[in-house]
Amino acid sequence: MATKRSVGTLKEADLKGKSVFVRVDLNVPLDDNSNITDDTRIRAAIPTIKYLMENGSRVVLCSHLGRPKGVTPKFSLKPLVPRLSELLGVEVVMANDSIGEEVQKLVAGLPEGGVLLLENVRFYKEEEKNDPEFAKKLAALADVYVNDAFGTAHRAHASTEGVAKYLKPSVAGFLMQKELDYLVGADKLDLAKSLMEKAKAKGVSLLLPTDVVIADKFAPDANSKIVAATAIPDGWMGLDIGPDSIKTFSEALDTTKTIIWNGPMGVFEFDKFAAGTEAVAKQLAELSGKGVTTIIGGGDSVAAVEKVGLADKMSHISTGGGASLELLEGKPLPGVLALDDA
Incomplete structure (x- = not known):
């Protein structure tokens, strides 16, 4: 598997003033009162988001939550806004939709370093069908694409695969990069075996x-x-x-x-x-x-x-x-x- 370009290769010149569409995995468990019972996935997404904020991007966050069939209030991402805002140290803006003119206006209104959270992308059945028209509508919100949702990377959905066709550069976020490094690192077994032979020959304990x-x-x-x-x-x-x-x-x-x-x-x-x-x-x-x-x-x-x-x-x-x-x-x-x- 080829090494993928990481968000860390994008510098302020590439990011300042740009809208960046970040596919994150905020699929966290909520209790019956919509309280987050485990925020690990939110915390795991923070380094990539902060990096983009610090480099002057307008950050557009896209995630799913659960497996809604159409618009289902209990699968709304709204309950995540307070925790996300707290961890990022900015007031995260919540959109009522994930595509369309209203959302585009919210993106345009973001300051540099501002963050907008789109509503659950799976409220649209087109997301899981990887519908090209839907992917284009998502892509219309931004200039750059970052995928930091390894948990959904095995699925070819509009927000994980389709949108990358319409936005360049399309790069891996830090969490995704770490996972790719682990998996790509698994290719280095031959090297490890040869090092073991060398260590043995030299009497070095390995x-x-x-x-x-x-x-x-x-x-x-x-x-x-x-x-x-x-x-x-x-x-x-x-x-x-x-x-x-x-x-x-x-x-x-x-x-x-x-x-x-x-x-x-x-x-x-x-x-x-x-x-x-x-x-x-x-x-x-x-x-x-x-x-x-x-x-x-x-x-x-x-x-x-x-x-x-x-x-x-x-x-x-x-x-x-x-x-x-x-x-x-x-x-x-x-x-x-x-x-x-x-």
Whole structure:
């Protein structure tokens, strides 16, 4: 699968004053009083939206909620506005529709950095049929298309696939990019095998996870269980190391004098799959206190130690990611660079 262009490649010059149509997945559970019972999906969408706001875009958010048959008030996105506004620090404007002149006026009236939430796109049956005319009406609202709804990326709907034909650039949001990186990263097995051979030949000990925490989908609310690393069932994916691996890695780390950490143990942004990364971060912080040199290299590892609040306990935090690794090698090693797209 080809690497897709990410929203991070768009800069202020591409975004300032532009209307950006962002397909997000705000399909959150609501109780009978329309209160959000789990806002994880809303929080997961924030980094992409904030990036667009900070670069002066007019942000047009499009999502579905549930499986409505036609316009159904209980599937309205209105109850999401207060939480979305709170997380973004701006008053999110709510549209009563997802297409049409009224909506176009609301988009035109947005200030730079303003956010408009369209009404549930599945109120139109044309959405799930990927109707080209409907996709054109959605595209008429914006200049740029960002898809950050990985949960719906497997469906060719008007808002996930159709609209991209009429808006350029069409790019992946940060959440979508992370998922693509994980899946595309799965192609690197041959490289990993060759590295294992090399390590063996040089007598370098290479520890791999023996158990993993698996998920039935790439989502914070996925079902999860612990299995042997060799026994991941079809349709499931490993999103963290398991308790046995944490113990093994921990024992190995206890014998070291210098540790260079590049890359988290799992998808630590999702609390359910953060245990491995947090355990390693905590242990490195403890070892630093005992005089072990701990170097954190790579954006994700840095984000992980910051999330656990232990960044200041490490000996050194490199913001360089891949570059810090190159420096250590003394030469650019494509094999190592391939391990981390920083």
